[in-house]
Amino acid sequence: MRTLFRLIVKNYFVLLFLFLESISLVLIFQFNPFQKSFFLNVSRNITASINNRLTNIGDYLFLQEENERLNSENVYLRNQLNNFNTTVYLSYPENFTSDTLDISNEDRYFFKPAEIVNSSINKQYNYITINKGESNQLQANMAVISSCGVVGMIIQTSDNFATIQTLLNRNSRVGAKIKGNDYFGILDWDGRSPEYVQLSEIPVHVNINEGDTIVTSGYSSIYPKDLPIGRIDGYQKGQGNFYNIQIQLFVNFRTINHVMVIRNYLQEEQKELEREVSYD
Amino acid sequence: MIRIYLRNIVRFIVLIFVQILIFENIQLGGNISPYIYVLFIILMPFEITGWALLIIAFLLGLSMDIFLMNPGFHTAATVLMAYFRPFILQTFAPRDGYESGSFPRVYYYGLGWFAKYSIILIFVHHLFLFSLEMFRLSDILHILWRTILNTLISTFLVILSQFFVFRK
Numbered sequence: 001m002r003t004l005f006r007l008i009v010k011n012y013f014v015l016l017f018l019f020l021e022s023i024s025l026v027l028i029f030q031f032n033p034f035q036k037s038f039f040l041n042v043s044r045n046i047t048a049s050i051n052n053r054l055t056n057i058g059d060y061l062f063l064q065e066e067n068e069r070l071n072s073e074n075v076y077l078r079n080q081l082n083n084f085n086t087t088v089y090l091s092y093p094e095n096f097t098s099d100t101l102d103i104s105n106e107d108r109y110f111f112k113p114a115e116i117v118n119s120s121i122n123k124q125y126n127y128i129t130i131n132k133g134e135s136n137q138l139q140a141n142m143a144v145i146s147s148c149g150v151v152g153m154i155i156q157t158s159d160n161f162a163t164i165q166t167l168l169n170r171n172s173r174v175g176a177k178i179k180g181n182d183y184f185g186i187l188d189w190d191g192r193s194p195e196y197v198q199l200s201e202i203p204v205h206v207n208i209n210e211g212d213t214i215v216t217s218g219y220s221s222i223y224p225k226d227l228p229i230g231r232i233d234g235y236q237k238g239q240g241n242f243y244n245i246q247i248q249l250f251v252n253f254r255t256i257n258h259v260m261v262i263r264n265y266l267q268e269e270q271k272e273l274e275r276e277v278s279y280d
Numbered sequence: 281m282i283r284i285y286l287r288n289i290v291r292f293i294v295l296i297f298v299q300i301l302i303f304e305n306i307q308l309g310g311n312i313s314p315y316i317y318v319l320f321i322i323l324m325p326f327e328i329t330g331w332a333l334l335i336i337a338f339l340l341g342l343s344m345d346i347f348l349m350n351p352g353f354h355t356a357a358t359v360l361m362a363y364f365r366p367f368i369l370q371t372f373a374p375r376d377g378y379e380s381g382s383f384p385r386v387y388y389y390g391l392g393w394f395a396k397y398s399i400i401l402i403f404v405h406h407l408f409l410f411s412l413e414m415f416r417l418s419d420i421l422h423i424l425w426r427t428i429l430n431t432l433i434s435t436f437l438v439i440l441s442q443f444f445v446f447r448k
């Protein structure tokens with residue numbers, strides 16, 4: 001016993017190091033894939049309120065650019081309105097063919113504009129904080145888009161802020177398909193470049209070309225169908241009979257500062273139904 | 281003595297805020313993310329005991345993690361860095377040891393000594409941090425590239441601080 005005690009005292013530096021290091025490793029592996037409520041709540045409440053103030057300053061600096069962009073979007077929307085005389089749910093940039101959801105979907109989705117108060121692109125796990133939260137009826141698992149395409153989904157909300165897990169997050173998984181032929185795969189990020197994401201599980205017999213547009217598949221309750229994501233930049237045959245496809249994003253995460261949150265009124269109902277089926 | 285404690289507490293808070301409010305908001309490119317808050321560990325006095333250094337490093341990393349949303353990464357890296365510090369100080373010690381009343385700064389031991397000392401500590405911190413974050417063997421070249429690039433930037437900023445903030 002005495003020897004053991006002496007050994008501990010003698011090597012306390014190494015032992016304390018191992019102890020503290022294992023606490024941090026436990027933290028990493030326990031919390032990362034899951035909802036990290038308490039960490040997120042503390043950090044969001046402090047940083048978001050400070051960042052909110054900083055963003056107010058930043059907004060003035062980019063006012064002109066933002067105005068021009070909004071203006072062109074307005075013109076585009078007005079044209080759409082004349083052409084269809086129905087509700088247009090999303091404005092695409094000029095290089096898109098316009099798509100509208102069918103009329104039955106009109107009441108299903110509701111769009112809420114929000115402003116970004118904090119964002120990052122240089123991490124492996126990138127998040128965006130927006131200035132709308134529970135008081136604006138936002139909840140976790142709502143899709144977030146910008147005028148160019150998909151941004152990510154809400155993972156956590158507080159009263160006045162919400163945290164979005166962007167496509168540039170190693171935990172992000174989005175169901176996506178190639179526009180036109182409807183083969184669908186899974187979109188994730190390899191953590192290398194903030195301009196590119198990767199699409200996997202498209203079988204090699206499918207005919208794909210560089211420049212093809214990738215849109216959401218709509219097979220989850222989070223993202224509505226046919227939201228633009230990016231275009232194919234290159235592809236190669238990967239493991240098995242599947243392609244590894246490199247996709248250039250439409251959204252520029254470096255300059256983004258206004259987004260829209262999509263609220264799906266039928267999300268609960270769809271989830272409920274799917275849950276019942278999987279129990280049977 | 282109380283002045284030293286007070287100064288270190290202020291430095292702790294200021295460094296975390298500088299990191300969160302300035303360096304986390306500079307988004308230059310996908311690979312550039314220097315972490316200068318480790319300067320706190322680098323500047324700790326020579327006489328500090330081992331357990332205090334480790335626990336301070338743990339608290340420093342934990343406070344960074346609280347702000348950066350993904351718990352654990354910075355804590356693990358900062359504790360490892362603090363563990364290495366006594367050995368590196370020993371390796372680079374001048375012939376008659378470190379003088380009492382001096383601090384690990386450019387002013388006391390020269391630019392060459394400080395650069396050697398800080399670049400190794402920062403490299404250890406960044407390598408461990410980025411390896412944990414990416415956590416895939418196939419990304420090893422990317423991890424190394426990110427580590428080297430950011431070690432150089434962080435070390436440059438840390439050395440710069442010696443000439444503008446911690447002059448004496």
